Amino acid sequence: MTGKDSIYANQVEVKDFSFDANVVEVxxxxxxxxxxxxxxxxxxxxxxxxxxxxxxxxxxxxxxSLGAVTLSMRRNIEKENCKIVAIDNSAPMVERCKLHLQGFKSDVPVEVNLADINDVNLENASVVAMNFTLQFIPPEQRHALLEKIYNSLKPGGVLLLSEKFRGENELVDNLLIDLHHDFKRHNGYSELEISQKRTAIENVMRTDLLSTHLTRLSEIGFGQTQVWYQCFNFCSMIAIK
Structure with missing residues (x-):
C-alpha cells in the first residue's frame, strides 16, 4: 500500500524536488x-x-520509477523473445519497482537497473519509452540522449515520449498553468501544496516548448512523429524510425 501525498501540506523549507524514499511512498x-x-x-x-x-x-x-509503464508493456507484448530493460537513477524507486514486478507473472523477462540513462548502452531496441523523464534531463543533454535512442532503434522502431511542456507564448503558458493548477485543486491539493511543489520542482524540471520536441525529433531522423494525447500542458507522442 502507498500513502496519500502530503509532502507539501505544511509549511516547510522547500528544497529541490528529488525522487527519494518519501516520494516513493506516495x-x-x-x-x-x-x-x-x-x-x-x-x-x-x-x-x-x-x-x-x-x-x-x-x-x-x-x-x-515504480514500473507502471514496464508493467503495461509487459501485459501487451506477444512477440517472441522480447526483453524489457527498465532503468532509473533513484535507488528507492528501483527497489520498489523490483518488488512491484515480483507480484505479476509473465513470460516476458524484465531487467531493472539502477543507472543514469545518459550513461547506459542501448541496443537492438524496437520500443523505447520515456514517460515524463526527459524533462528531468539537463536541457543541454537532451539532443544527445534522443540521438542515442534513435541509433539504438531497429527500422520501424518507436520512441514513446510523454512530457510536460511550456506554452508557445506567455499568455498561453499562463493559461495552461492555471488549468493544471485548477486540476490539482480539484484533486484535493491546497494552495500551499501547489505553491511549494512548484518552487521545489522549478529548478529540477525544465520544460521545452512542444514545437521544440517535434522539431528536435524530426532533426534527429524520426520519419513520423504524432501527438496522440494532450491535456493542458501534458502530452504524449510517438516517434517512428
Missing amino acids: FPDMIQRSVPGYATIVSTMGKLAGQYAQSNSNLYDLGC
Whole structure:
C-alpha cells in the first residue's frame, strides 16, 4: 500500500524536488492527482509497445520509477523473445519497482537497473519509452540522449515520449498553468501544496516548448512523429524510425 501525498501540506523549507524514499511512498497518489490522464497514458503506452514490439528485440523503459509503464508493456507484448530493460537513477524507486514486478507473472523477462540513462548502452531496441523523464534531463543533454535512442532503434522502431511542456507564448503558458493548477485543486491539493511543489520542482524540471520536441525529433531522423494525447500542458507522442 502507498500513502496519500502530503509532502507539501505544511509549511516547510522547500528544497529541490528529488525522487527519494518519501516520494516513493506516495508516488502513485502524487502522479494520479498531478498528471491529467495518467492512467490513460500508461495503458496506451503499453498497447503501443505491444503493437510495435519486434521479435528478438529489447524494449526500454527509461526513467521507469515504480514500473507502471514496464508493467503495461509487459501485459501487451506477444512477440517472441522480447526483453524489457527498465532503468532509473533513484535507488528507492528501483527497489520498489523490483518488488512491484515480483507480484505479476509473465513470460516476458524484465531487467531493472539502477543507472543514469545518459550513461547506459542501448541496443537492438524496437520500443523505447520515456514517460515524463526527459524533462528531468539537463536541457543541454537532451539532443544527445534522443540521438542515442534513435541509433539504438531497429527500422520501424518507436520512441514513446510523454512530457510536460511550456506554452508557445506567455499568455498561453499562463493559461495552461492555471488549468493544471485548477486540476490539482480539484484533486484535493491546497494552495500551499501547489505553491511549494512548484518552487521545489522549478529548478529540477525544465520544460521545452512542444514545437521544440517535434522539431528536435524530426532533426534527429524520426520519419513520423504524432501527438496522440494532450491535456493542458501534458502530452504524449510517438516517434517512428
